[in-house]
Amino acid sequence: MKRLIVLAFMAQSMFVIAQSNSDIYDIIDTVSEERLRQDVKTLANFGTRHTLSDTLSNTRGIGAARRWIKTQFEDISKACDDCLDVFYQKDLVKKGTNQRIVKDVMVVNVVAIQRGTKYPNRFIIMSGDIDSRVSDPNDFTSDSPGANDNATGMAGAIEAARVLSKYQFENSIIYVGLSGEEQGLFGGQGLAKYAIDNDWDIIGVLNNDMIGNITGVDGVIDNRTFRIFSEPVPPTETEQQRKARRFYGGEVDGISRQLARYVHKTVKSYMPEMNPMMVYRLDRFGRGGHHRPFNDVGFPGIRIMEAHENYTQQHQDIRTENGMDYGDTFEHVNFAYTKKLIAVNAITMASLASAPPAPTTVEIGGIVEPSAKLKWNTVEGAKGYKIYWRDTTSPTWDNSRYVGNVTEFTLKGIVIDNFYFGVASVGDDGFESVVVFPNKIMR
Numbered sequence: 001m002k003r004l005i006v007l008a009f010m011a012q013s014m015f016v017i018a019q020s021n022s023d024i025y026d027i028i029d030t031v032s033e034e035r036l037r038q039d040v041k042t043l044a045n046f047g048t049r050h051t052l053s054d055t056l057s058n059t060r061g062i063g064a065a066r067r068w069i070k071t072q073f074e075d076i077s078k079a080c081d082d083c084l085d086v087f088y089q090k091d092l093v094k095k096g097t098n099q100r101i102v103k104d105v106m107v108v109n110v111v112a113i114q115r116g117t118k119y120p121n122r123f124i125i126m127s128g129d130i131d132s133r134v135s136d137p138n139d140f141t142s143d144s145p146g147a148n149d150n151a152t153g154m155a156g157a158i159e160a161a162r163v164l165s166k167y168q169f170e171n172s173i174i175y176v177g178l179s180g181e182e183q184g185l186f187g188g189q190g191l192a193k194y195a196i197d198n199d200w201d202i203i204g205v206l207n208n209d210m211i212g213n214i215t216g217v218d219g220v221i222d223n224r225t226f227r228i229f230s231e232p233v234p235p236t237e238t239e240q241q242r243k244a245r246r247f248y249g250g251e252v253d254g255i256s257r258q259l260a261r262y263v264h265k266t267v268k269s270y271m272p273e274m275n276p277m278m279v280y281r282l283d284r285f286g287r288g289g290h291h292r293p294f295n296d297v298g299f300p301g302i303r304i305m306e307a308h309e310n311y312t313q314q315h316q317d318i319r320t321e322n323g324m325d326y327g328d329t330f331e332h333v334n335f336a337y338t339k340k341l342i343a344v345n346a347i348t349m350a351s352l353a354s355a356p357p358a359p360t361t362v363e364i365g366g367i368v369e370p371s372a373k374l375k376w377n378t379v380e381g382a383k384g385y386k387i388y389w390r391d392t393t394s395p396t397w398d399n400s401r402y403v404g405n406v407t408e409f410t411l412k413g414i415v416i417d418n419f420y421f422g423v424a425s426v427g428d429d430g431f432e433s434v435v436v437f438p439n440k441i442m443r
């Protein structure tokens with residue numbers, strides 16, 4: 001990672017790792033609670049951002065909202081010498097596609113790409129949602145501020161772009177507002193297809209959906225814990241891969257799970273005041289989010305979300321009933337907390353965007369031997385590699401060893417049966433790729 005202009009020469013410094021660490025702390029400090037507050041207010045004030053709402057007005061409806069979002073990205077780009085490529089990605093969804101599409105609608109995402117200096121076609125993606133809804137999912141005219149769900153995620157993607165556009169990264173970063181979420185995850189489907197059609201190499205998708213509520217419906221107040229949802233293994237795996245897991249393991253080690261662990265580790269390293277809570281499931285029980293369409297086609301993706309939800313403030317008509325106020329309104333959002341979660345996104349993206357690609361092939365061996373052996377392919381741009389291992393019951397990669405610039409290594413005295421293993425690439429300035437779980441057996 002290079003800071004534009006001011007710190008460009010620092011990349012040559014002897015103290016590269018310390019320097020890159022201090023950039024990460026600067027990124028955390030630069031995320032602005034005040035700008036998040038203003039942007040969530042602006043988004044809530046479009047009245048409704050329902051996917052099927054008015055697109056002609058400049059003050060109300062999803063058309064006005066997406067034009068405002070595009071203008072924000074364009075203004076950010078102007079301030080960094082046109083460092084963002086900003087465009088609409090859209091698909092027509094026909095009436096009757098499902099019960100929530102009651103008329104033909106153009107589902108429009110707003111995309112901003114910050115091109116990587118070394119790997120322009122490798123992308124780390126941060127998403128929020130543009131659209132909102134009230135009690136009836138097909139009511140596209142009533143007031144639907146969607147302040148927490150999901151103006152927080154949308155404003156967060158814009159704020160992350162403001163902060164990270166002051167730096168240059170080796171990999172590309174995409175900040176995106178997705179639409180059509182509440183009608184059936186259409187915006188995510190559209191962008192996932194666009195990614196395949198354009199041969200994007202996706203490092204991961206960080207989907208932010210509801211990141212501003214700290215007072216749970218159960219009365220618990222918690223401004224430190226947040227959830228990272230990840231599915232165990234991709235739905236696109238082959239029957240052969242599924243069978244191999246019975247004998248070699250990997251039930252909780254899919255690509256999205258490794259991304260979740262990466263977020264967890266990054267937060268524990270740089271934001272020790274936070275409590276990242278990995279949840280071992282695709283999403284909440286029976287509920288959906290915009291990382292899923294990416295997972296559906298085999299891309300790694302996770303959902304970042306508050307720990308304590310308040311259901312009286314989600315998908316509700318604004319009303320008072322038996323003395324209780326319902327509705328997803330601005331005053332319920334805790335912006336100090338949202339700022340923390342945007343910092344979580346920003347430092348994860350800065351780290352991944354600064355890291356070399358992960359190895360693609362990792363072999364493991366050591367059957368009936370007292371040592372585990374690992375072997376992987378050379379990654380261009382890696383300074384070396386780090387082997388990780390953990391107890392089979394541990395959720396996190398608790399042990400590691402940097403082994404330098406080699407492509408095979410024997411962990412003497414470490415019995416393969418008793419641990420899970422993985423390998424990450426390490427770049428010149430110490431930033432690491434996600435960990436790759438072995439995908440080949442050495443005999």
Ligand SMILES: [Zn+2]
Binds near residue numbers: 149182315
């Ligand atoms: Zn929702």
